Amino acid sequence: MGGDHGAETIIDGARLALQSNASITQLILVGRPEDIEAGIKRTGCRDPRVTIVPATEVLSMEDKPVEGLRRKKDCSILRAVDLLKEGRGDALISPGNTGGIVAASTIRLRPLAGVDRPGIATVIPGQKNDFVLLDSGASVECRPLHLLHFAIMGSIYSREILGYQTPRVGILSNGTEPNKGTETTQEACKLCKMADLNFIGYVEGHDLFDDRVDVVVCDGFIGNIVLKTLESFAKGLGGWVKDEIFTNPKRILGAMLMKNALRTIKRRLDPDRRGGAPLLGLNGTIFKAHGSASARAISNAIGECTKALQHRLTQMIVADIAKAGALATVQKS
Amino acid sequence: MGGDHGAETIIDGARLALQSNASITQLILVGRPEDIEAGIKRTGCRDPRVTIVPATEVLSMEDKPVEGLRRKKDCSILRAVDLLKEGRGDALISPGNTGGIVAASTIRLRPLAGVDRPGIATVIPGQKNDFVLLDSGASVECRPLHLLHFAIMGSIYSREILGYQTPRVGILSNGTEPNKGTETTQEACKLCKMADLNFIGYVEGHDLFDDRVDVVVCDGFIGNIVLKTLESFAKGLGGWVKDEIFTNPKRILGAMLMKNALRTIKRRLDPDRRGGAPLLGLNGTIFKAHGSASARAISNAIGECTKALQHRLTQMIVADIAKAGALATVQKS
Numbered sequence: 135m136g137g138d139h140g141a142e143t144i145i146d147g148a149r150l151a152l153q154s155n156a157s158i159t160q161l162i163l164v165g166r167p168e169d170i171e172a173g174i175k176r177t178g179c180r181d182p183r184v185t186i187v188p189a190t191e192v193l194s195m196e197d198k199p200v201e202g203l204r205r206k207k208d209c210s211i212l213r214a215v216d217l218l219k220e221g222r223g224d225a226l227i228s229p230g231n232t233g234g235i236v237a238a239s240t241i242r243l244r245p246l247a248g249v250d251r252p253g254i255a256t257v258i259p260g261q262k263n264d265f266v267l268l269d270s271g272a273s274v275e276c277r278p279l280h281l282l283h284f285a286i287m288g289s290i291y292s293r294e295i296l297g298y299q300t301p302r303v304g305i306l307s308n309g310t311e312p313n314k315g316t317e318t319t320q321e322a323c324k325l326c327k328m329a330d331l332n333f334i335g336y337v338e339g340h341d342l343f344d345d346r347v348d349v350v351v352c353d354g355f356i357g358n359i360v361l362k363t364l365e366s367f368a369k370g371l372g373g374w375v376k377d378e379i380f381t382n383p384k385r386i387l388g389a390m391l392m393k394n395a396l397r398t399i400k401r402r403l404d405p406d407r408r409g410g411a412p413l414l415g416l417n418g419t420i421f422k423a424h425g426s427a428s429a430r431a432i433s434n435a436i437g438e439c440t441k442a443l444q445h446r447l448t449q450m451i452v453a454d455i456a457k458a459g460a461l462a463t464v465q466k467s
Numbered sequence: 468m469g470g471d472h473g474a475e476t477i478i479d480g481a482r483l484a485l486q487s488n489a490s491i492t493q494l495i496l497v498g499r500p501e502d503i504e505a506g507i508k509r510t511g512c513r514d515p516r517v518t519i520v521p522a523t524e525v526l527s528m529e530d531k532p533v534e535g536l537r538r539k540k541d542c543s544i545l546r547a548v549d550l551l552k553e554g555r556g557d558a559l560i561s562p563g564n565t566g567g568i569v570a571a572s573t574i575r576l577r578p579l580a581g582v583d584r585p586g587i588a589t590v591i592p593g594q595k596n597d598f599v600l601l602d603s604g605a606s607v608e609c610r611p612l613h614l615l616h617f618a619i620m621g622s623i624y625s626r627e628i629l630g631y632q633t634p635r636v637g638i639l640s641n642g643t644e645p646n647k648g649t650e651t652t653q654e655a656c657k658l659c660k661m662a663d664l665n666f667i668g669y670v671e672g673h674d675l676f677d678d679r680v681d682v683v684v685c686d687g688f689i690g691n692i693v694l695k696t697l698e699s700f701a702k703g704l705g706g707w708v709k710d711e712i713f714t715n716p717k718r719i720l721g722a723m724l725m726k727n728a729l730r731t732i733k734r735r736l737d738p739d740r741r742g743g744a745p746l747l748g749l750n751g752t753i754f755k756a757h758g759s760a761s762a763r764a765i766s767n768a769i770g771e772c773t774k775a776l777q778h779r780l781t782q783m784i785v786a787d788i789a790k791a792g793a794l795a796t797v798q799k800s
Binding site (some may be wrong): 154174198253260261271274275292307308309311313314315316338339340341342343344352354355356358360361362363364365366367368369370371372373374375377378381385386387389390391392393395396398399431 | 469531555577593594595604607608631640642644646647648649671672673674676677685687688689691692693694695696697698699700701702703704706707708710711712714717718720721722723726727728730731733797
């Protein structure tokens with residue numbers, strides 16, 4: 135219910151996913167039944183695998199997460215999380231209030247054994263490699279151990295979903311020298327060095343788009359700022375180029391001849407390609423779709439979730455977090 | 468002495484500045500006399516306003532700032548800072564080790580009355596407006612009061628140097644709602660609201676390139692990451708576009724027709740336009756030039772310093788910091 139474009143777009147995305155993805159055995163739409171039924175009618179999403187689970191309320195973008203969830207007991211995000219808790223669903227996709235998704239799933243599903251804080255793992259595309267940035271907005275203030283867990287979860291995600299054999303993991307800092315960073319990042323570096331990771335130490339902003347790192351670890355405050363700043367810059371630059379082109383016909387002709395070059399890049403940068411980002415570290419497969427997700431984005435997000443399930447991402451995270459914990463205990467003793 | 472291209476480039480920049488800037492009465496080159504004399508010979512920088520002050524050592528990019536300064540007592544940055552302290556120089560420009568510049572000038576010149584921490588104010592160009600990001604790397608961990616001081620200093624800088632009448636000041640956060648951010652940013656918001664600023668509250672990454680804010684306040688850890696990430700993305704994207712263009716002749720022709728559009732943007736984004744960024748909040752006009760600064764960049768950096776002196780930036784900061792302090796005292800009592 136919580137997307138910018140209403141239930142209809144989400145349902146249209148579900149329709150696309152069901153058409154193309156035979157591995158889906160059931161698709162549950164959670165929300166106001168009248169909105170969902172209207173959406174089904176308008177999009178023609180008539181598939182026997184679709185079920186509706188009613189929820190009378192919606193956590194809006196304006197609601198404060200924890201307070202909103204306390205007030206709106208019958209909101210769609212809580213009902214959807216409960217489906218996972220009860221074993222009636224395997225994965226959850228929501229384009230709604232990020233804080234609400236994080237709070238509802240953390241409270242009801244609990245973090246995985248050994249994990250304290252969930253992290254949103256956003257894939258950022260580059261020319262040479264795609265890297266994972268996490269946490270990009272779930273956990274604002276983090277201790278060193280949380281950053282270690284992000285490193286482990288990001289490494290698994292990069293390997294399993296992006297296909298990097300031994301992902302290079304770095305902690306985002308204001309320079310690559312070991313004396314840089316904060317107390318938290320310095321301590322986190324020590325922990326990551328001990329863990330079974332291809333840990334390359336600190337990375338700085340200059341490294342991100344230069345094929346030097348595959349998993350960029352930071353707290354959710356910084357990750358969110360970095361992600362949104364990049365989105366803002368890319369969008370601003372795109373508009374700027376367009377404005378410059380439309381000042382004269384010669385430039386317009388040039389742009390037409392170059393169209394395919396720009397289109398290739400635009401496609402790679404297109405946020406709809408993945409449709410959002412997974413929330414890792416919880417007892418369940420949770421995916422935050424973009425608030426403004428199109429039907430295609432929602433369909434792709436559903437695809438990302440089936441991949442995560444097929445790769446048994448959650449189970450792998452549990453195993454690697456346990457290994458890191460055991461390693462720390464051995465080294466301490 | 469500390470730039471990537473050696474003393475010659477710096478001296479060539481000095482030559483350009485002296486040629487175009489009649490307001491300079493003296494230009495002191497600090498460093499190894501043999502290097503400087505060789506540079507003067509090769510660049511033809513023969514101007515009666517040039518003086519040499521010898522320093523036998525150089526703080527390199529690899530030196531840890533405080534430790535390096537303790538070891539290299541006769542390094543050029545310390546000698547240059549001392550010229551300001553003794554009143555023999557009005558402004559200092561260095562392309563060297565940022566931490567070294569911050570440490571040397573903080574230790575020897577001391578912060579301005581009422582200021583605890585200096586901040587680097589980097590101007591980031593956009594299509595619609597240029598904004599100042601500070602601190603972009605001087606002070607890694609900051610308290611709310613430091614962020615207030617950055618807000619005041621950035622506002623003065625934006626007004627005096629960029630010409631924005633009443634600059635919109637925002638604190639960088641992971642969302643614009645007041646409940647977002649960290650304890651530090653929340654407390655800083657309260658302080659900024661009380662100060663005599665055009666304070667607009669939190670800004671997030673999405674706001675930066677959308678003409679919504681003129682002064683973006685954050686700690687030096689985040690500012691450095693944001694700045695370098697943007698530089699990395701812009702550079703990566705530029706190379707990517709080039710690679711895509713050179714895959715076929717039609718695209719090359721298109722690019723040629725579009726050249727002026729791309730050049731206009733490239734010129735606006737060119738870091739050499741300002742040549743670096745001022746370090747605000749210290750008893751002296753200090754300017755961090757880019758390590759890789761060209762002669763033109765150094766000349767422009769010298770120009771920025773003369774502007775800062777003409778606008779009496781330091782005196783204005785002292786006055787406004789004092790006003791904010793008095794206001795806080797009144798409101799407490």
